[in-house]
Amino acid sequence: MSADALVRLQSRTVCLPERNIDTDRIIPARFLTTTTREGLGRHAFNDWRWREDGSPDPDFPLNRPEAQGAQILVAGRNFGCGSSREHAPWALRDAGLRAVVSAEIADIFRSNALKNGLLPIVLDEAVVDALLAQPGLELDIDVAAATVTLPDGRAFGFPIDGFARTCLLEGVDQLGYLLRQLPHIQRFEGASHAR
């Protein structure tokens, strides 16, 4: 099973209630001049998290002592809007996060997250608002059942594509899956408008 596989996640939450948190805020463009995937965690939410002099802003939720080790980020709706940079999920994974919960998650970010073992979870806005109101709640996420269970026992289902779920549960490598489609791809190239 690869490091990206995810079956069950039990963790406290860390909360960023702002809506429309874009990928430039998740990782500013000046940190994209890298040729590797590693080491971007320090720059996750860089300009929010670190002051100009490099010291941590103690008020930023991810910097608070109680947030250390939290693997679930709960955020305002339309999380991850903006650019296609996969550096955003790379940075969040490298910062220790495994799931993002929001009332709406931008398309490209969601696609990128699923390729990096970061689980995007969309719940009703009322549920997300309740989670945002109580940072640090201990959640139990069951990927196979596609449920999020709160400490009081209430469970909420979330939509997840069957293929994405299998990939997460089994750590399936999507490129490997595509490579197995090569006979179909060759046939398509041969048959379809003289490719």
Add this chain to the structure above:
Amino acid sequence: MSSDQATNDQAPNDPAPNAQAPNAPAPKTLFDKLWDAHVVVPETADAPAVLYIDLHLIHEVTSPQAFAELEARGLTVRRPDRTKGTLDHSTPTTPAQADGRHAYYTADAEKQVETLRANCAKHGVELFDFGSDHRGIVHVIGPELGLTQPGATIVCGDSHTATHGAFGALAFGIGTSEVGHVLATQCLLQRKPKTLAIEVEGALAPGVTAKDLILHVIGAIGVAGGTGHVIEYRGSTIRALSMEERMTVCNMSIEAGARAGLIAPDATTFAWLATTPRAPRGADWKAAVARWSQLRSDAGARFDRTVRIDAAAIAPTVTWGTHPGQVVAIDADVPVANDADAQRALDYMRFAGGAPVAGQPVDVVFVGSCTNGRLGDLRQVASVLRGRRVHPRVRMLVVPGSVQVQREAEAEGIDRVVRAAGAEWREPGCSMCIAMNGDLVGPGQLAVSTSNRNFEGRQGRDARTVLASPLTAAACAVAGHVVDPRTLSRDAVQEHVAQQHVAREHAAQEHAA
């Protein structure tokens, strides 16, 4: 915005409004036609579709890790002939030094460029490097070379790939893992998105450009209004736009959350492509035009959602906040904050609700980007700057979108107009739009920018961005504060109107021919 109506009158599960004859093919949207023509393996409940990609554009920032993945697996680029590379994001916009080398902002940026060079050389991928006549912003060069063609599927590790949809191509941004998928297999795993029709009717008022139109649309449907959808822009206003203007509109589809935006190809599209070096020739051209002419939504085709916009109601439009949906007509007041997010945006921008953006002192004006870095945009800027001076407070950068745009502009003397006005004329690249090459807006400075994103820190840490049209941006540079271009530059507005008229006449003649 009272004239804008959002309707869900065509829900996906509604029965067809007009029952078809039993054997008649169901009417299809343009998107359906593009999708269906590229499905290698259809989607099922358990697996997404395998979708064939006709053209893969790559650049230095989002490709190195994808090539590294190929290396690690011992794979090669499946179709180097369908893969084209350019340098744009982290490249300097200052001229080469005396020794021919470029001064990069950081060693890492230079290493990215060298990595792309090595990867393209190793895998036989054509790269439009420094020195190439074809180098430029990835979404500017594809259309000007004629690589971007109607009916194609086009991807790039860049969210503004939606730009190419202006030609009736299904074009969308992808992440780096997917860049690797396309390099290795020429395919992507995709779920079929929904469709959103944006119908714009009527004439744009003098001084109102395609940029104002798309900012207005994003304001009307919201920054997530297109999430999960592909947009098709339709209606008389869209038909009357030039290709450059259509690209500006499709480019910002992602700012409304939609991965792709489409406009059906027509005589305007074919006239553009006819002059490009890599479009089909001779009998192939005629066959291509016949094929491309079928690429439109059939009468009765159903969209999952339809939004109607009245073009006459659109004014020159600017952003007041920290996302592209926070827009306001330039002659109106910024809305009073009704929630914490809006207040946070106002605080970041140091603007007040209930007061206009107009009048705010401007520090920087940036003209360029894949949104507004084409020849028509630079002509508009020149029409404002001719015989005027940039305000002493303002630093103005004008950055052509490509070498071709640069050369054509210089042949018309636009560079001289820009320099004579006191603005900087730069080499092509993404520049201050993404601000990763050293072209930065300083902390606290206010930039009026023709680019596409006004996110916090987008143009530099604590930089404040007002998105605007080239016409508005140039007017602001001269005035030294945010200003309605209709008040400053009547000549420029008249020239813009004349240009629009010529473009429309041309389109009408082409259409009649």
